[in-house]
Amino acid sequence: MERAPRILFAGGGTGGHVYPAIAVADAVRRLVPEAAIAFAGTETRMEWDAVPRAGYPIHPITVVGLQRRLTPANLVFPFKLVRGLVQSRRLIEAFDPDVVVGTGGFVAGPVLLAAHLHGRPLVLQEQNAYPGMTNRLLARWAAEVHIAFPEAQQAFPPGKCVLSGNPTRAALRTADPHEARRHFELPEGAGGAGAPVLLVFGGSLGSQALNAAMERHLAALLDAGDVFVIWQTGSRYFERLQARVPAHPRLRLVPYIDRMDLAYAAADVALCRAGAITCSELMVTGTPAVLVPSPNVAEDHQTVNARSMERAGAAVLLPEARLEADLVEAVRGLLQDPERRAAMAAAARAQARPDAAERIAHAVLARAGYRLATTV
Template sequence: MRVIIAGGGTGGHLFPGIALAESLMGKYPEAQIIFVGTPKGLEAKVIPKIGYELSFISIQGFVGKSFSEKAKSLKSLLKSMFESKNIINSFAPDIVFGVGGYASFPVVLAAFLKKIPTIILEQNTVPGLANKLLGKIASAVAITYPETIEYFPREKTYLTGTPIRRKILEGNKEKAKKLFDIEEGRITILILGGSLGARKINKAMTEGLSYLLPLKNRIQIIHQTGEADYNWVSNEYKNLSFRATVLPFIYDMVEAYSVADLVISRAGASTVAELTAIGKASILIPYPYAAYNHQEMNARRLLSRGACELILDRELNGEVLVKKINKILNKPEIMKEMEMASLAFGKPYAGEKIIEIAESLLRRKR
């Protein structure tokens, strides 16, 4: 099987694509897979590290841009259509997956024009512009939430969930203890600001350290800061002598999850899918500028099931964050209930369901 996975830009689009690739390789070890994205997207850093082939196209963002930037985006679309056509002609895929983001649009469209089966993945309740348009021409649409079906043709839309990397379910705690300098017997808090970090979360956590002093000897922290905030966040932990492993980006997220007792994070679709697949208690802080406010929608779904605590970005500060942490850590039964509710919400086999849809499309084509 020859497969193109197109899209990315952010972890919310890229990581479901990586998860899908892993599921494909698990079922078809001889499969050939290439990713298509942009040089500026997260895929440019991540994909080479995990060993998949990566091709670039010139597409630029359109939504939320100025008039002149939109004009440049439309010009880049024409160039990207030509580039996508060349990639498809050279690689000759059996099927093309679009995982969201503007980089998926020209590749899926070029595949459609060549009558190659296509599947798009929609991780959020309200699809972005690329998927809204692609939903009209894609062979199938894989959605995460039931409400999303109203945006796509019902006859080719499937409720699958968001693919997660299989390794998320197989974290090695012994390896994690060495990687993150974990001390047995302490509660481990994992802080994620998304693939690029989140200054608001970084500031709230460091502001909250003085409120956390009574818990200092009970907890340890793994904190992904993003490149820009790494130095000053590291210094804040050192100044108050907290046991903390601070990193610009966590490449070994599987192991980080495996030792985390509580996760503090944005509420992107991939993060929510991973947290619920492994049943983690969490404090979710939705990114307020996400398209269609989808992160708050994601978080409120978990909150309604008792699977998380929620803090809106505009209400976030050190004191508010620490109150939520204390609420969970000081009552073990609350954490246990959150873990069980989180696990019940998860869909750990979304990737396998999407592969079944792909197989059906390929059989129909033959």
């Protein structure tokens, strides 16, 4: 009797690393319900809560990032690296995975290195157009590297990349625009269309730069006469902004949006950062966007993501340095041009890969030596 596949996932630190891993794990479980799935992560980072909530066991690995500047924190790096490698070796021996999947973040380093030394096949998933350091270092040992942006293949060894896309939630593809408008109390016009809607968000924690620019220019955006604004501030900024921003019948000011599927379905234009998962969600939902890359991320990878979207005709790149000067013109230009929005939506959907999780899951199971009756 064929052994059920055993798959270990390693990735963490941010949602951009954690949620793609969970999406692929969910796809594996749909394909092979008896599969044994486990995660490796860091107790102090978000994966420690997100993975158990998704229904998977997680094992602790000690890891710390090497700072790019001279700092006393780097003195403990060698000791924690050794400890993490020992923990990773023990985990590989105990769980006995058929394949190990890395989605980036420092924790993937020791786990995948230990797996390689034990002769286990490695599969990487890279979310960004400019790959992270961990995946770049591990790629030499990987059997496959699944990428979301064509530009990423330049950073990896030839012949290893598969353009699979970023795994995204299935609910994004099935959200009903009518339900979305009701959810946010937005009017509907003939045929289900309504007043144009601008969706503003800076991730779950919010963006200080986006919030400051919106506070300054909100009146100019609402002066268009029929524009509605859904503005997710982030929980840490909400109370201050709620006290300072005047209430308006066409403004929906919220700390957090737990139904992003409905938010995308309601929006005509998004003003947001250019994280990899956000870009992939914009593609899947066909949402025209003004992308403001964060300048505070490694290797400025959000700018590379945004440029890829802009080249495809799916978004407008607005550097943070030009945010105050150009926000109103960039957003109004799209809200007032339905033909351009339609072209951008089509371009976004043309770049989308809504079956990314299933494609990667099939590849992972194949590397695990598990034979499926069908393939994607």
